[in-house]
Amino acid sequence: MALSGPGTVKYPNLFSPKKIGNLEISNRAVVSPLTRASATEDGIVTDQMRDYYASYARGGWGLIMTEAVYIDLKYSQGYAYQPGIASDEQRDSWAKVVEAVHAEGAPIFMQIFHCGAINQGNNWVEGSIAPSVVTPKGEQIPRYRGSGTVFQTPREITRDEMAEVVETYGQAARRAIEVGFDGVEVHGANGYLPDEFLTVYTNQRDDEYGGPIENRIRYHCEVMESVRAAVPDKPVGVRISQTKVNDFEYVWPGGDDDARVVFPRLAETGIDFLDCSAHLGVSPVFGTDKSLSGLARRYTGLPVMANGKLHDPDVAEKAIADEEGDFVAIGKGALADHGWPRKVAAGEAPVPFDPGMIMPYATHDCYDDFWKANPTGIPEEKVAARDVTEGA
Ligand SMILES: Cc1cc2nc3c(=O)[nH]c(=O)nc-3n(C[C@H](O)[C@H](O)[C@H](O)COP(=O)(O)O)c2cc1C
Numbered sequence: 001m002a003l004s005g006p007g008t009v010k011y012p013n014l015f016s017p018k019k020i021g022n023l024e025i026s027n028r029a030v031v032s033p034l035t036r037a038s039a040t041e042d043g044i045v046t047d048q049m050r051d052y053y054a055s056y057a058r059g060g061w062g063l064i065m066t067e068a069v070y071i072d073l074k075y076s077q078g079y080a081y082q083p084g085i086a087s088d089e090q091r092d093s094w095a096k097v098v099e100a101v102h103a104e105g106a107p108i109f110m111q112i113f114h115c116g117a118i119n120q121g122n123n124w125v126e127g128s129i130a131p132s133v134v135t136p137k138g139e140q141i142p143r144y145r146g147s148g149t150v151f152q153t154p155r156e157i158t159r160d161e162m163a164e165v166v167e168t169y170g171q172a173a174r175r176a177i178e179v180g181f182d183g184v185e186v187h188g189a190n191g192y193l194p195d196e197f198l199t200v201y202t203n204q205r206d207d208e209y210g211g212p213i214e215n216r217i218r219y220h221c222e223v224m225e226s227v228r229a230a231v232p233d234k235p236v237g238v239r240i241s242q243t244k245v246n247d248f249e250y251v252w253p254g255g256d257d258d259a260r261v262v263f264p265r266l267a268e269t270g271i272d273f274l275d276c277s278a279h280l281g282v283s284p285v286f287g288t289d290k291s292l293s294g295l296a297r298r299y300t301g302l303p304v305m306a307n308g309k310l311h312d313p314d315v316a317e318k319a320i321a322d323e324e325g326d327f328v329a330i331g332k333g334a335l336a337d338h339g340w341p342r343k344v345a346a347g348e349a350p351v352p353f354d355p356g357m358i359m360p361y362a363t364h365d366c367y368d369d370f371w372k373a374n375p376t377g378i379p380e381e382k383v384a385a386r387d388v389t390e391g392a
Contacts, residue, residue, distance in 0.1 A: 002017070018303065029344075035067045045090075056106070109185050282325070
């Protein structure tokens with residue numbers, strides 16, 4: 001639904017429509033995936049989650065991406081109280097979300113997820129699997145209900161499991177479309193299973209999935225081929241990053257040469273879009289003149305979502321005008337103000353993000369407690385100085 005107001009004149013790029021695959025998106029503001037760890041223990045969607053997603057739809061977002069949703073009843077779940085799309089029961093529990101969002105006229109994609117070694121809470125199995133036996137850096141993240149202690153060491157995923165998980169991504173994507181989602185994004189970023197194949201220090205394999213970048217991107221490509229085959233006529237895409245929930249420093253070692261392999265290879269699988277998350281925003285990378293999302297766009301010609309610190313509408317507009325992305329995926333700014341696009345269109349200032357909104361947990365209950373304690377939010381100048389570097 002097209003928004004109107006002075007902001008649509010001030011920000012012509014942000015408020016112009018654009019297609020992803022065969023789907024017309026009414027503006028360029030996308031809710032970035034946000035894990036809320038607020039489903040039931042066995043991954044069933046609640047009414048609270050329905051109301052949460054519906055409030056974004058009322059807020060005028062061009063597209064809503066769900067939080068990361070796990071794909072099987074084995075090793076994919078990474079967070080306690082994370083929602084799933086692994087069974088028919090879990091699938092059917094999403095119907096109320098899709099119906100509520102569609103009733104407000106917004107499209108919604110599901111982000112599908114396998115945690116790999118970054119397991120902070122799994123209802124189904126003990127242990128974790130990864131490309132190689134490497135203990136994840138850092139500690140589990142209490143904000144996502146992790147223990148605050150070190151991660152367990154994964155065992156090496158078997159070749160049979162690798163093939164099974166590829167198949168399972170496709171099945172999960174199919175279930176998402178069956179229950180009415182408009183598209184699917186694979187979480188291929190931030191240190192989870194596919195990204196563990198892409199990352200040199202978590203991939204110590206000496207088979208055709210390890211070593212050069214052409215090998216390390218192979219697993220992503222197999223996953224995307226599976227998802228594309230399972231969902232031939234709805235938009236599908238993949239999220240990519242350099243940094244990880246447990247490592248904000250990692251940089252692709254081959255720099256621009258890696259980008260020239262990663263993005264075209266992914267595009268060859270027939271996907272419709274790329275989503276590049278970069279917690280520091282759209283600054284140039286690898287000594288080029290472009291951000292990671294800008295390079296993704298340049299090397300594929302696909303629609304690209306840029307992400308990271310784009311909640312200021314001036315910055316968001318400029319990112320699109322500068323061809324750093326076609327869409328802006330907004331995380332913390334969306335969480336702070338579900339009505340961000342509508343307010344920006346109306347020329348009003350959205351409520352700024354405050355870390356208290358996701359403390360002590362990034363759950364809906366803690367968020368509601370924040371608003372009870374601070375009914376009008378926290379003014380920009382008083383927002384806690386500490387930035388929350390993100391997650392999930
Ligand atoms: C509470 C929280 C939960 C998140 N959950 C996810 C997730 O499920 N999937 C994902 O790809 N990124 C997740 N992220 C990362 C955001 O989507 C986004 O990339 C990050 O917040 C940077 O964008 P921003 O500067 O607009 O917040 C999460 C971030 C936060 C703060």
